Amino acid sequence: MGLKILKSKRALLGLTQVQAAHKMGINIKSYNLKENGKRLFSLDEVVKVSKVLDLSLEEVNKVFLNLDIKS
Template sequence: MGIRILKSKRVLKGLTRVQIEKKMNLNTKPYNHKENGRVKFTLDKVSKTIKILKLTLEEVDEIFLEVSNLP
């Protein structure tokens, strides 16, 4: 679910993947793989993404924190 939220936040901010990649000093494939959930974000990239997209704490929790369901 978090991956869809991340992409929608980027789109709502009017940013393309290329623009995000430039701001994060990444090549095209690494960010694409991160946004599609194939590769996990490093703490540094999470921090940069939060700043670029101006995410709230709730959004950060939904996107980046994977908590298993408790019984």
């Protein structure tokens, strides 16, 4: 997974992991494990984190599906 995208988008928005986890409605430990690749995001969490971090469809594909979509 392109988890670096999550970290950089979160930092770009000025959010801490605690703030991102709170906005998603999950606990910080769970968010930390997922952002660091030790656990997987559920489909529901993918939707939530995409909204919280304002991820584009291309970024969602790179982070969670490891696809490179060309237009």
